[in-house]
Amino acid sequence: MKTEKVVLSFIAILLGLIVAAGGFYFLQITKKTPSSQTKIVSTVSPTPTPSSSIFLTLDQPKDEEVVDSKTITISGKTRPDAVIAILINGVENVTTPSLSGNFSIPLTIGNGQNIIEVIAVAADGESKSISRTVTYSEEDF
Amino acid sequence: MKKILFIILSIILTYSVLSVGTYLAYSQTITPDINIKEQLITNIASRVAQLKLVEKRGIIGTVNNATNTQITITDLQDNTRFVDVDEFTKFTSPKSKGVFGISDIKGGETLGVLGLYNKDSRRILARFVTVLAIPKVVRGGVASIDNNNFTIDVSTIDGKKVIIDVGYTTSTYSYSREDDYIRSGFSKIQEDYSIIASGTLDPKDENKILATRILIFPDIPFIPKTK
Structure with missing residues (x-):
């Protein structure tokens, strides 16, 4: 009789476990993931490789930037065989890029607004230009 | 009968205990998620404020x-920009000798505007407005x-065809791989050279530029199709 009770208790516990596990499983599969927690996987297309024609990109300075130093760095990338003319308010500075096409040059700007025009002229005569406005100001407002 | 009752009671008891256990375990796993969400919202809000x-x-x-x-201007990229002015905006012009205001x-005048740009409204609240004479660049x-x-x-x-007027004050430079960046002159300029010139627009002829600086590239031919 005692053994019978123990066996029945075990069976009862086992049944309870099965039912509880079933309930938990049901709870898990019906659980909704909030959209904010959903990971959005996007594929980023690789940076296009510049073709043989002239290209020019400027990393610095940003357009309409306000700076409190008169020396700024102008950096970017172009074709390695290009010559870079940087005109600050119409006054030119000439530099050449590295073998990888990168260039970086510190230059002095004037008070107030400065128009910086970067022109890359390739050896075959092709050219490209980018213009930026950089303002020197120490005013606090 | 007792046996059946015992079995039923055992099942109910076990299920109740396990259900409570499962609920507690589930609620414990949910609580950190809510905390993380609240933390994230707080962080984002403070970051936005920053x-x-x-x-x-x-x-x-x-x-x-x-x-x-308000001043409406067309910027160098041909975008229309709205500039708000108030009593704190200062106006200057190099040509003006007296008080200069809005x-x-x-x-048609060229202005330099320094102020506070609102990223939301895309308007700039001007603090300093200056009349500028920007040089014209031709390549x-x-x-x-x-x-x-x-x-x-x-x-x-x-x-287009542009006339470059070379005067006594025009500084002419030359760049080549061989000679690098050197001083040059009007007599060194030849046809088909690539050229960059800057100066002021002739008030009498809008196709003429009174050059202040000229840069020539003797070993680089000019290709008109480039942009």
């Missing part, structure tokens, strides 16, 4: 319209040279 909606910016543009509270600003190729009048006809990259 980034601010306004930033200092300096723009240049040509005046389209000016009223007592009522003195005329359409292209030498089409012809007039040795008598000291002018150069330049074909620009967009197919």
Whole structure:
């Protein structure tokens, strides 16, 4: 009789476990993931490789930037065989890029607004230009 | 009968205990998620406050319209920009000798505006407005040279013809791989050289530039199709 009770208790516990596990499983599969927690996987297309024609990109300075130093760095990338003319308010500075096409040059700007025009002229005569406005100001407002 | 009752009671008891256990375990796993979410919201809100909606910016543009509270300009990228002015806005003009204000600003003038740019409204609240005389830059190729009048006809990259007037004050430089960046002169300029010239627009002739600086590239031919 005692053994019978123990066996029945075990069976009862086992049944309870099965039912509880079933309930938990049901709870898990019906659980909704909030959209904010959903990971959005996007594929980023690789940076296009510049073709043989002239290209020019400027990393610095940003357009309409306000700076409190008169020396700024102008950096970017172009074709390695290009010559870079940087005109600050119409006054030119000439530099050449590295073998990888990168260039970086510190230059002095004037008070107030400065128009910086970067022109890359390739050896075959092709050219490209980018213009930026950089303002020197120490005013606090 | 007792046996059956015992079995039923055991099942109910076990299920109840396990259900409570499962619920507690589930609620414990949910609580950190809610905490993380709240933490994230707080962090984002504080970050947004840090980034601010306004930033200092300096723009240049040509005046389209000016009223007592607003100036509409076209910037260097041909975008229409709205500039708000208030009692704190300071106006200056190098040509003006006396008091200069918004009522003195005329359409077509080039302005430099320094102020607070609102990223939301995309308007700039001007703190300093200055009338500028920005140099005109021309790049292209030498089409012809007039040795008598000291002018150069330049074909620009967009197919236009511009006359470059070379005066006594014009500084001419040359760049080549061999000689690097050297001082040059009007006599060294030849047809088909690539050229960059900067100066002021002739008030009498809008196709003529009174050059202040010229840069020539003797070993680089000019290609009109480039942009």
